[in-house]
Amino acid sequence: MSWYIASDPANKICVVMVGLPGRGKSFMTQKLVRYMSWQSIKAKSFNVGSYRRMVTLQPNAEFFSNDNVLGKKLRKEAAHAAMVDLLNWLFEEDGRVAVYDATNSTRERRQWIKETLEEFHVHPLFVETICDDKDVILHTVADVKTDSPDYAGMDPQKAIDDFMKRIDAYKSIYETISSSERVSYVKIKNIGTQVVVHHIKSYLESHIVYYLMNLHIKPRRLWLSRHGESQFNLTGQLGGDADLTDRGMLYAQKLPSLLKAALNGEDAPLTVWTSTLQRTQQTAQYLPYPKIQWKALDELDAGVCDGLTYEEIKNKYPEDFYNRDENKFEYRYRGGESYYDVTTRLDPIIMELERQENIMIVTHQAVLRCIYAYFMNVPPESSPWLDVPLHTLICLQPGARGTVETRISANIPAVSTFRSKGEIPKANV
Amino acid sequence: MMSGHLYAKGKMCIVMSGLPGRGKTNRSERIKRYMNWLGVKARVFHLADYRRAMLGPGFKLTLEYHLNNSPDSPREHVKTECVNDIMQFYADGGEVAIYDAINGTIAERNSIRDILSSKDIQCLFVESLVTDAAVLARNISEVGVTSPDYIGRNSKESFEHYVKYIESLMEHYEPITEEGLQCIKLVNDGEQCVVNNGPLGYLLNRVLMFLLNSRRRSGSLFFARAGAVEFQDSNFNGDLDLSPRGQMYAATLSNTVMGYVSSKQIDRMDYKMDLAKLKTVADHRSLVFASAAPSAVQSVVPSVVPSRQHSRQGSRSHSRSGSRRQSLSNEPPLLIWTSTRRRSEQTSKPLRDAGVPVISKSLLSQLNPGDAAPYIHNKAALMEHFPSEYEAYLKDQYHYRFPRGESYQDVAVRLEPIMMEIERTQTNLLVICQESVLKVLYGYIMGLTSEEIPNLEFPYDQIVEVMPHGYSNLVVHIPLAGVAPDGGVDLPRFTN
Numbered sequence: 001m002s003w004y005i006a007s008d009p010a011n012k013i014c015v016v017m018v019g020l021p022g023r024g025k026s027f028m029t030q031k032l033v034r035y036m037s038w039q040s041i042k043a044k045s046f047n048v049g050s051y052r053r054m055v056t057l058q059p060n061a062e063f064f065s066n067d068n069v070l071g072k073k074l075r076k077e078a079a080h081a082a083m084v085d086l087l088n089w090l091f092e093e094d095g096r097v098a099v100y101d102a103t104n105s106t107r108e109r110r111q112w113i114k115e116t117l118e119e120f121h122v123h124p125l126f127v128e129t130i131c132d133d134k135d136v137i138l139h140t141v142a143d144v145k146t147d148s149p150d151y152a153g154m155d156p157q158k159a160i161d162d163f164m165k166r167i168d169a170y171k172s173i174y175e176t177i178s179s180s181e182r183v184s185y186v187k188i189k190n191i192g193t194q195v196v197v198h199h200i201k202s203y204l205e206s207h208i209v210y211y212l213m214n215l216h217i218k219p220r221r222l223w224l225s226r227h228g229e230s231q232f233n234l235t236g237q238l239g240g241d242a243d244l245t246d247r248g249m250l251y252a253q254k255l256p257s258l259l260k261a262a263l264n265g266e267d268a269p270l271t272v273w274t275s276t277l278q279r280t281q282q283t284a285q286y287l288p289y290p291k292i293q294w295k296a297l298d299e300l301d302a303g304v305c306d307g308l309t310y311e312e313i314k315n316k317y318p319e320d321f322y323n324r325d326e327n328k329f330e331y332r333y334r335g336g337e338s339y340y341d342v343t344t345r346l347d348p349i350i351m352e353l354e355r356q357e358n359i360m361i362v363t364h365q366a367v368l369r370c371i372y373a374y375f376m377n378v379p380p381e382s383s384p385w386l387d388v389p390l391h392t393l394i395c396l397q398p399g400a401r402g403t404v405e406t407r408i409s410a411n412i413p414a415v416s417t418f419r420s421k422g423e424i425p426k427a428n429v
Numbered sequence: 430m431m432s433g434h435l436y437a438k439g440k441m442c443i444v445m446s447g448l449p450g451r452g453k454t455n456r457s458e459r460i461k462r463y464m465n466w467l468g469v470k471a472r473v474f475h476l477a478d479y480r481r482a483m484l485g486p487g488f489k490l491t492l493e494y495h496l497n498n499s500p501d502s503p504r505e506h507v508k509t510e511c512v513n514d515i516m517q518f519y520a521d522g523g524e525v526a527i528y529d530a531i532n533g534t535i536a537e538r539n540s541i542r543d544i545l546s547s548k549d550i551q552c553l554f555v556e557s558l559v560t561d562a563a564v565l566a567r568n569i570s571e572v573g574v575t576s577p578d579y580i581g582r583n584s585k586e587s588f589e590h591y592v593k594y595i596e597s598l599m600e601h602y603e604p605i606t607e608e609g610l611q612c613i614k615l616v617n618d619g620e621q622c623v624v625n626n627g628p629l630g631y632l633l634n635r636v637l638m639f640l641l642n643s644r645r646r647s648g649s650l651f652f653a654r655a656g657a658v659e660f661q662d663s664n665f666n667g668d669l670d671l672s673p674r675g676q677m678y679a680a681t682l683s684n685t686v687m688g689y690v691s692s693k694q695i696d697r698m699d700y701k702m703d704l705a706k707l708k709t710v711a712d713h714r715s716l717v718f719a720s721a722a723p724s725a726v727q728s729v730v731p732s733v734v735p736s737r738q739h740s741r742q743g744s745r746s747h748s749r750s751g752s753r754r755q756s757l758s759n760e761p762p763l764l765i766w767t768s769t770r771r772r773s774e775q776t777s778k779p780l781r782d783a784g785v786p787v788i789s790k791s792l793l794s795q796l797n798p799g800d801a802a803p804y805i806h807n808k809a810a811l812m813e814h815f816p817s818e819y820e821a822y823l824k825d826q827y828h829y830r831f832p833r834g835e836s837y838q839d840v841a842v843r844l845e846p847i848m849m850e851i852e853r854t855q856t857n858l859l860v861i862c863q864e865s866v867l868k869v870l871y872g873y874i875m876g877l878t879s880e881e882i883p884n885l886e887f888p889y890d891q892i893v894e895v896m897p898h899g900y901s902n903l904v905v906h907i908p909l910a911g912v913a914p915d916g917g918v919d920l921p922r923f924t925n
Contacts, residue, residue, distance in 0.1 A: 179621070192624075192627045192628045193625075193626060193627060194623070194624065194625055194626075194627070195622075195623070195624040195627055196621070196622070196623045196624075197621065197622040197623075197624075197641055198620070198621045198622075199620060199621070200641050200642075202850075203642060203845075203846040203849040203850060203853075204846075206638050206641040206642050206849070207638065209638075209641065210634055210635075210637065210638040210641075213624070213627060213628055213634060213637075214628055214634065216628075303832065304832060332833060334799075334800065334832035334833050344842070348631055351631055351634070352631050355628055355630070355631070
């Protein structure tokens with residue numbers, strides 16, 4: 001299915017990160033792999049640091065000094081081991097985009113990477129992150145002290161001091177990428193404030209560059225909610241443009257206070273996004289924030305099954321009913337959409353979400369599942385089966401090493417629209 | 430509430446900037462075509478067109494014309510007229526205007542930015558720079574052939590006049606260095622690209638991605654149908670071999686294409702341009718990273734100053750850059766893309782046997798008619814089995830999808846990577862596939878509307894050539910001798 005973006009599957013890419021420690025390389029790596037996987041492009045990261053940790057668990061800054069002969073040798077061995085695994089994965093497991101995550105701070109190291117990859121006809125795309133904004137560096141460093149296995153259990157201040165020393169050790173030998181290295185590269189300075197792109201070779205590479213340019217690391221929260229219970233939820237009908245039930249309206253009324261309590265006094269600007277359908281707009285109507293409607297947030301189009309119940313579908317289109325459960329992600333309703341189609345049309349929403357800060361999205365079950373799958377790294381075979389109950393506010397807080405989720409129930413009764421594989425839910429009236 | 434679109438739309442202006450010969454006009458047209466394909470209402474405003482219209486074709490371009498910026502100078506009049514039209518375009522519901530002019534001074538750029546921001550119109554500057562004399566030569570040859578200012582002056586004289594004109598403007602050109610200006614600098618037809626004060630926002634990022642892929646074409650695009658198959662291909666998944674008739678078609682196609690391409694001369698300026706002379710009117714590398722943020726300049730400039738690069742790399746880098754330059758003119762004369770269907774691949778076989786590189790791409794698969802596939806060639810059967818669907822299809826042929834099938838729009842969306850690759854391709858390219866895909870690709874290249882695309886026809890008895898011609902395209906129909914227009918059955922085509 002990766003054909004949508006990746007037109008030539010023989011074309012394998014290795015994204016090679018370049019940058020001093022604390023420049024957000026792992027952050028970008030993690031997000032890029034997640035984004036590619038969400039787009040059904042097989043991607044994986046190879047972090048040289050984790051190979052190095054197999055031999056030295058918690059080395060101090062001295063280990064990273066250019067004069068430390070043993071340190072240099074061990075780091076080089078780790079670089080080789082990661083590269084071997086990366087190539088094996090690309091060819092044995094038919095990977096498409098590998099990310100080689102390390103400082104790769106010298107020209108010599110990069111030449112070795114380039115020559116090794118080109119020998120296997122893998123195209124290297126170097127991604128250098130440059131940062132001279134103190135706040136941004138401190139932000140990343142603060143993450144490191146809490147998250148990095150190198151400093152687990154260590155006194156936070158000591159960890160930061162040691163990490164700053166490690167950065168200095170790399171700084172002394174650091175060489176920024178030059179066009180004379182004859183490689184495709186992108187330099188991202190201060191998180192997209194300035195970007196230099198050099199000799200991009202393919203559409204997929206340009207798509208990767210485009211995605212990385214949209215990222216920012218400002219702290220933010222994303223609020224997700226389905227619309228309140230609708231008339232169609234009660235009758236078990238799909239699609240449509242029905243109004244909310246009384247209980248659904250109750251949820252709409254309660255939503256502002258629910259959100260306010262969760263915000264806990266924080267007054268950062270927030271924007272509400274809804275679909276173009278009545279039930280999401282009715283749900284969002286009391287939220288005291290600017291609102292934008294997006295066509296792309298409309299519910300999965302059930303085509304000829306729009307307005308039918310699952311039972312009716314099973315009777316009218318029995319083959320379709322079973323086919324859909326066999327491969328729910330790829331199944332496309334007659335004249336309608338599949339989850340994969342929805343994922344595709346949500347791409348602009350994801351890009352825009354990456355650029356924005358605090359957003360509250362009021363949308364529909366299938367759409368919410370796809371958005372949730374992106375942030376929580378849920379594979380396509382599971383995302384259509386996620387349980388996202390009505391009358392529940394979900395808070396996602398993206399961080400350097402993954403997204404933290406909180407669910408807040410409004411304690412307003414509603415029907416369950418969750419359906420397990422093969423099940424035919426009964427109407428609730 | 431703001432109305433729902435695929436993305437948050439707002440009004441935007443893309444302001445081109447750069448000396449003559451930098452490819453601004455061509456680039457403006459390409460951006461417009463891509464925007465229209467995305468469904469954005471975009472239009473290009475070429476300042477030169479306004480000058481020609483207002484001052485007449487006999488008006489002589491001089492430095493004086495460019496430098497005189499008193500309020501009642503001819504150029505100011507022309508500019509005012511053009512900018513008024515841009516504002517009118519927004520008032521009429523236009524979304525993205527592309528303002529194609531030199532915009533070579535800080536004062537000029539500030540003035541257009543002030544006008545636009547007073548109306549809440551987001552402004553992106555796209556500066557085109559050329560440091561490579563060979564790229565400049567290519568751009569100039571195009572101007573020489575097609576610019577209304579130089580028509581009929583395809584000679585040493587017009588070349589020298591043009592170079593002199595650029596030279597006279599050079600010392601007055603102020604590269605974009607203004608603080609806080611959102612700008613993309615593009616060097617040598619997309620070889621390098623610098624973005625200042627990003628991120629740009631969704632739509633402009635799309636434009637950026639397009640610009641990263643888009644190259645000036647020099648070869649032609651040829652479109653041909655895949656040959657006829659033995660039986661009516663009612664099952665979409667059926668993958669049949671070419672019929673004897675289809676094989677004859679393939680042979681004729683091969684002979685015709687080979688003969689045509691080898692005899693074809695790219696319409697270039699006769700005069701052999703002096704690259705050393707052109708080097709003097711090329712942009713200096715240091716302009717590329719000129720930026721308001723001094724730290725940014727420090728971190729990137731040293732690595733690209735040519736002298737340092739050469740001293741480090743020695744003769745190696747010279748020979749490399751030499752070979753790249755050569756590749757501009759020494760491309761393979763023809764490349765072929767087919768779909769992965771047997772009939773497409775078999776249609777390309779005679780060409781493959783003749784040594785032409787053939788690449789098959791699964792993305793080029795025909796429009797999937799879904800459940801309507803068995804009846805797609807038979808209007809009566811289709812109306813019988815899908816009466817309401819057929820009616821809906823007739824109302825909006827571009828967006829309608831039959832149950833379980835694809836619409837033309839679906840095909841266009843999945844073809845985006847192919848379009849980007851076409852944008853990258855420099856050589857002659859022949860695309861052999863089913864009609865539905867040809868319609869969408871041709872529609873994109875020619876900037877056609879969603880009403881026009883489904884009604885295009887590609888009969889078997891001709892190859893359609895789309896030739897880049899200066900700022901636009903020329904279409905040539907090359908007849909295939911001895912082939913009937915209905916060379917076979919194809920999906921999905923209604924024989925109304």
